[in-house]
Amino acid sequence: MFRTTLPSLAAGALRALDRLAPPQTAHAHCDIPCGIYDPHYAQIAALTVVRMDQLIEALGELPSGAGKADADKWHNSMTRYVLVKEEHGELCKREVRVIWGDYFKPEHAEKYPELHTLVWNILKLGGKNRQEVNAQAAQDLLAQVQRFAEIFWETKGVATKRQPSNQAVGGELVAPA
Amino acid sequence: MALLRWLATARRRLQAALPVARYAVEGASMEPSYRAGERLLVDRRAYRRRPPAVGDVVVLRDPAQPRRHLVKRIAQAPEGVDAGSSRVWVLGDNAAASRDSRAFGAVPRTAIIGRVWFRY
Numbered sequence A: 001m002f003r004t005t006l007p008s009l010a011a012g013a014l015r016a017l018d019r020l021a022p023p024q025t026a027h028a029h030c031d032i033p034c035g036i037y038d039p040h041y042a043q044i045a046a047l048t049v050v051r052m053d054q055l056i057e058a059l060g061e062l063p064s065g066a067g068k069a070d071a072d073k074w075h076n077s078m079t080r081y082v083l084v085k086e087e088h089g090e091l092c093k094r095e096v097r098v099i100w101g102d103y104f105k106p107e108h109a110e111k112y113p114e115l116h117t118l119v120w121n122i123l124k125l126g127g128k129n130r131q132e133v134n135a136q137a138a139q140d141l142l143a144q145v146q147r148f149a150e151i152f153w154e155t156k157g158v159a160t161k162r163q164p165s166n167q168a169v170g171g172e173l174v175a176p177a
Numbered sequence B: 001m002a003l004l005r006w007l008a009t010a011r012r013r014l015q016a017a018l019p020v021a022r023y024a025v026e027g028a029s030m031e032p033s034y035r036a037g038e039r040l041l042v043d044r045r046a047y048r049r050r051p052p053a054v055g056d057v058v059v060l061r062d063p064a065q066p067r068r069h070l071v072k073r074i075a076q077a078p079e080g081v082d083a084g085s086s087r088v089w090v091l092g093d094n095a096a097a098s099r100d101s102r103a104f105g106a107v108p109r110t111a112i113i114g115r116v117w118f119r120y
Helices: A010-021 A038-059 A067-102 A106-111 A115-131 A135-155 B002-017
Strands: A024-027 A160-164 A172-177 B021-027 B039-043 B057-062 B067-076 B088-091 B112-119
Touching: A010 B021, A010 B039, A038 A067, A038 A115, A038 A135, A067 A115, A067 A135, A067 B088, A106 A115, A106 A135, A115 A135, A135 A160, A135 A172, B021 B067, B021 B112, B039 B057
Parallel strands: A024 B021
Antiparallel strands: A160 A172, B021 B039, B039 B112, B057 B067, B057 B112, B067 B088
């Protein structure tokens, strides 16, 4: 494929100029022009992880001496809770990763210096919640995702409020006010 | 605020008056030819000398959002007597990850800002 590259001296001079006055952006994107992003899904996924830990806790121990039917029932429930926790831990990571990578711009990260650490924490906590049954880790994940959602809406100039999820799990969701 | 706006306008006018423009590529639709982050020097007067030709990489105004500039490759352009007028068909090199004429149709020549001249 035909490509032309400037000699390094001229390229260096232009790069220096770019630092003084940033170049314009030539978009080579695949998304629709006003990309649609919403941190709602990430929050629902985090809440789901919280809920699965609650259900696993409530399921308790497999009663010793349980018959086959009861044991099957217990294992079936446990497996389903763990499976959903796995899926939603990963879903939460994916939703946050997409918004972080595709929506946020360098100027957002400048305005919110915590952004990258926040995303890093969410990705780590997403993994931790899959590895463990850990109610505290689930609450931590939810809290970080809530903050992520607040920053997202703030960068769009939209005020937010924390409102009860109104679900069995309890907890709050960040939504545009 | 008023001063900042004035400066932004002044900068846009200055840029529009220069024969070349500097661009940074964002996104993957021109891979593997041009990758995100690469810098392009765009010749704004290229098509005063000759009509757009198939294979040229151009920066153009997004038909859906004129203040947004896209980088694409010309896939079809009028030839011969029609060469000076009319519309061109632009595609991203990375077809699977590109929104281009397949989505917004042929673009008028007036939407083209310039031809990609050099990478730096």
